[in-house]
Amino acid sequence: MLFFLLLVFQGDALAQIDPAHCRYPLGMEDGRIKDDDITASSQWYDTTGPQYARMNREEGDGAWCPAGPLEPTDVQFLQLDLRQLTFLTVIGTQGRHAHGAGNEFARMYRLDYSRDGVVWISWKNRLGIKVIEANENAYASVIKDLHPPIITRYLRLIPVTKVPATVCMRVELYGCLWHDGLTAYSSPEGQMMTAPGYPIAHLNDSTYDGYHKRRKLSEGLGQLTDGVIGQDDFLLTRQYHVWPGYDYVGWRNESLGPGFVEMEFVFDRPRNFTSMKVHCNNMFTRGVKIFSAVSCSFKPRLVADWEPQTVEFRTVLDDRNPSARYVTVPLNRRAAKALQCRFFFADTWMMFSEIAFQSADTVIPNLLPSLMTTSFLKVENSTPTQRMAELFTSTSSSVTTQANTDTSDDVNTSILIGCLVTIILLLVVIIFLILWCQYVCKVLEKAPRRILEEEVTVRLSSSSDTIILNTPSVPPRVSQMDPPYERVFLLDPQYQDPSMLRSKLPELSEGTRTSGCGGGYAEPDVTQCTPHQGFHSSVPHYAETDIISLQGVTGSNMYAVPAVTVDSLTRKDISVAEFPRHRLVFREKLGEGQFGEVHLCEAEGLPEFLGEGSPLPERDGKPVLVAVKQLRADATSNARNDFLKEIKIMSRLNDPNIIQLLCVCVSSDPLCMVTEYMENGDLNMFLSQREIESTLTHANNIPSVSMSDLQHMSVQISSGMRYLASLNFVHRDLATRNCLLDRRLTIKIADFGMSRNLYSSDYYRIQGRAVLPIRWMAWESILLGKFTTASDVWAFGVTLWEIFTLCKEQPYSLLSDEQVIENTGEFFRNQGRQIFLSAPPLCPPSLFELMMRCWSRDIRDRPTFDHIREALRLHTAQ
Incomplete structure (x- = not known):
């Protein structure tokens, strides 16, 4: 029984595939694919049998050759x-070289594949072509990406020739394991959207x-499992030479009748399902929304009936952010081999681009039809102790009922009574241990807490320029914890109200703030305060009033310095020249804020x-791309003051890795500041479009970067932040989206990523007032409103994590914004339940240790x- 209970709370297997990273050799060359697993329809000689079809190997006569x-x-x-089951993304082939003695190769081949060894499917690319171009000689390896990739266990390579010829092949497969275990899904066929003024979307x-x-898809897999995530605008595609809407499968509400889309999912074996992730479009201006609710039924076996207990989940609809997003549906660890889910419409259209499942490695069958479903659903929002107690009660009552129904048989009664007594004794012992552990935890929680930080202030040239500066760090202590995702539970919609954080994190409501101390910008009288003087108890508060001013007037970030008025800003405070406004030619609007805009000009x-000393490269008289921040005509006087303050700050900055203010246009309205802009754009976009340098990228001319490039970028960002810290400036929004890149891979840190619609999903909006990059923010910045050099160090650790994931994933992608905020409470409580970002596959261990120290x-x-x-x-020099 105890073993059973431990299995119930085991961790889950990862269940998502990224085709860009799923490119590992599967074992033909190194022998992990055994000889017994390599067969052929025929062979010319024993020495050209299928076991010799290994890439870059010369055993036997050097390759597999079919007879005749x-x-x-x-x-x-x-x-x-x-x-x-394997997610297959790349195939490499060679001919028979045999150290110069052979010259046979296949110029073309086809692929057949099967997930069960019975039904075979012919692969074809996204344009319907089945034949793959292969080798031109016997020695060179030819690497071909599979678009779309294949999910399979069995694979057949079929040489194709236009004229009679002797062919031989050596191969290697590339991909990764298909942890989802999904072997087929069924659904209504996708439909066509037509609207005046828009292209037709298939x-x-x-x-x-x-x-x-009959307009239904069954017993197969397709675009919902190919790892390609659709964009915010469903008409845009990530593939070349395809039609608008290609990345999505979509359905119109009225055409289906019942108001929902019913889909069935079949798996390779029974599993305990934790969650389902559905990537949905939410372009509500075109009548597209995520589903409003979903109801899922389960089958333990394919020949069984659907179980009557369903799992239902209602989504929180978003009419403000049109970004596509993943919706995570908890499945409460239900055991099944097949699922049937009904997705209910919230608007005219519903569109999916990916569906993934998370399930436990070890299958725990339901003891009774309602034991594992009803009991867990009944106590979903209770404490772990209550959950265990409820489970024990259900188990005991079930066994008692079984004993009562068998009392007619004396022998069975004696056995059941003995078993029941044993189970009850075990339950009593376990409950006692749990209660004792919880008692100890409560005692530890009541222990005094301290926010272990000290702050001092320094003054710049102006008496108003008082800034927070951290004391030097002591030798760091490294600790790495990786608690499971289930420790953070789904939160209710009230979490959108910041004041509700006090009810979620009761510790934060114990302290009250007094003026002059404790977070936000440091006022001049902060020197009169001692650490924690602003609190009645040594706990933080949620500083929603302190962080409202995070966003600048143009939608960009503002460096953390106190306000400066127009009266105190003189021409000598600005060290850059006035540029003729008529020489600025508008090219693109990069973003906007409440009172300003950012343009590419x-x-x-x-x-x-x-003149001489210009930071700009020689352009031979050609126009130079620049970013222009412009204040709108309807800006308030406070916004105007803030804009002039930002000019003052920017004019002080002069570092090779900080974006430079080049000139201004302030002699007349609208006020403008002109800064550098790099031809390669921002680092996030640059890295997300590249792969790590390898023989595959060279062979296929795939844009790539090397590990040394990534390390050089990291050094440059740290150098720029070191400069800002030396001036006691706090950036507050460090991320790859705020790092610009030129053609020489020179990094310059900027500050207008917040204004760009492209990155709106990276920011969390508090009741329409402030937007916060919470996935990059330190816990004290979210809970106390404290932005210091140390919080910039935290953000640097997340930026470093982005770089070594090639910006393929958003930080904490498995957590919602509300769960990210709740996780900061775990950092505050410091009970070992906080969730850290996991080590990127490309990242050396020493660099990940550095990230952990930043956090x-x-x-x-x-x-x-x-x-x-x-x-x-x-590290770069090594």
Whole structure:
């Protein structure tokens, strides 16, 4: 019984596939695919059998060769058994070289695949072509990406020839394991959207490999499992030469009748399902929304009936942010081999681009039909102790009922009574241990807490320029914890109200704030305060009033310095020249804020205007791309003051890795500041479109970056942040979206990522007032409103994590915004339940240790930017 209960709370298997990273060799060359799993329809000699079809190997006579010259009508194949479901993305082939003695190769081949070894499917690319171009000689390896990828266990490579010829092949497969275990889904066919003024969007599942009958898809897989995430605008696609709407499968409400889309999912074996993730479009201006609710039924076996107990989930609809997003549906660890889910419409259209499942590795069958479903659903929002007690009560009552129904049999009664007594004794012992553990935890929670941070203030040239500066860090302590995702539970919609945080984190309501101390900007009289003087108890508060002013007037971030008035801002405070406004030619609107906009412009004659020492490259008289922040005519006087304050700040900055203010237009309205803009755009977009450098990227001319490039970028960002810290400036929005990149891979830190609609999903909006980059923010910035150099160090750790994931994933992508905020409470409580970002596959262990130090709960344990820069430079030099 105890073993059973431990299994119930086991961790889950990962269940998402990223085709860009799922490119690992599967074992033909290194022998992990055994000889017994490699067969063929025929072979020329024993020395050219299928076991010799290994890439870059020369055993036997150097390759697999089918018997006799191959005719154009012949179907000979090499068959591989991968032993488990695999997500196959790349295939490499060679001919027979045999150290110069052979010259046979296949110029073309086809692929057949099967998930069960019974039904075989012919692969075809996104344009419907089945034949893959292969080798031109016997020695060179040819690497081909599969678009779409294949989910399979068995694979057949079938050489194709136009004239009779002798062919031989060596192969390697690339991909990764298919942890989802999904073998087929069924759904209504996708439909076509037509609207005046827009192109026709074909929302069909064009790569589906199952049956298509009577407008229903069955027994196959397709675009919902190919790892390609649709964009915010469903008319845009990530593939070339395809039609608008290609990345989505979509349905119109009125055409289906019942108001929902019914889908069935079949898996390779019974599993305990934790959650289902559905990537949905939410372009509500076109009548598209995420589903309003979902109801899922379960089958333990394919021949069984659907169980009567369903799992139902209602989504929180969003009419403000049109971004596509994942919706996570909890499945409460229900055991099944098949699921049937009904997705209910919230508007005219519903569109999905991906569906993924998370399930436990070990299957725990339901003891009774309602034991594991009803009991867990009944206590979903209770404490762990209440859940265990409820489970024990259900188990005891079930066993008691069984004993009562069998009392007619004396022998069975004696056995059941003995079993019942044993179970009850075990339950009593376990409940006692749980209660004792909870008692100990409560005692520990009541122990005095301290926010282990100290602050001092320094003054710049102006008496109003008082800024928070951290004391130097002490030698860091490294700790790495990786608690399971289930420790953070789904939150209710009230979490959108910041004041509700006090009810979610009761510790935060114990302290009250007094004026002059404790978070936000440091006022001049802060020198009269001692640490924690502003609190009646040593706990933080949720500083929603302190962080409202985070967003600048143009939608950009503002460096954390106190306000400056127009009267105190003189021309000598601005060290840049006035640029003729008519030489700025508008090219693109990058973003906007409440009172300002950011434009991409061409500045005619700017290098000549700036003269010697200009930071701009020579353009031979051609216009230079610049970013122009412009204040709108309807801006308030406070916004105007803030804009002039930002000019004052920017004019002080002069570092190779900080974006530079080039000139201004302030002699007349609208006020403008002109800054550098790099031809490669921002680092997030640059890295997300590239792969790590390898033989595959070279062979296929795929844009790539090397590990040394990534390390060099990290050093540059740390160098720029070191400069800002030396001036006691706090950036408050460090991320790859705020790092610009030129063609030489020079990084310059900017501050207008917040204004760009492209990155709106990276920010959390508090009741329409402030937007916060919470996934990059330190816990004390969210809970106390404290933005310091130490909180910038935290954000640098997240930025470093982005770089070594090639910006393929948003930080904490499995957590909602509300769960991210709740996780900061776990950092505050410091009971070992906080969730850290996991180590990126490309990241060396020493660099991940550095990230973990940046995320230390105690700010004195975080390294300084001086230390970070030196550590990264040493790592790069190795």
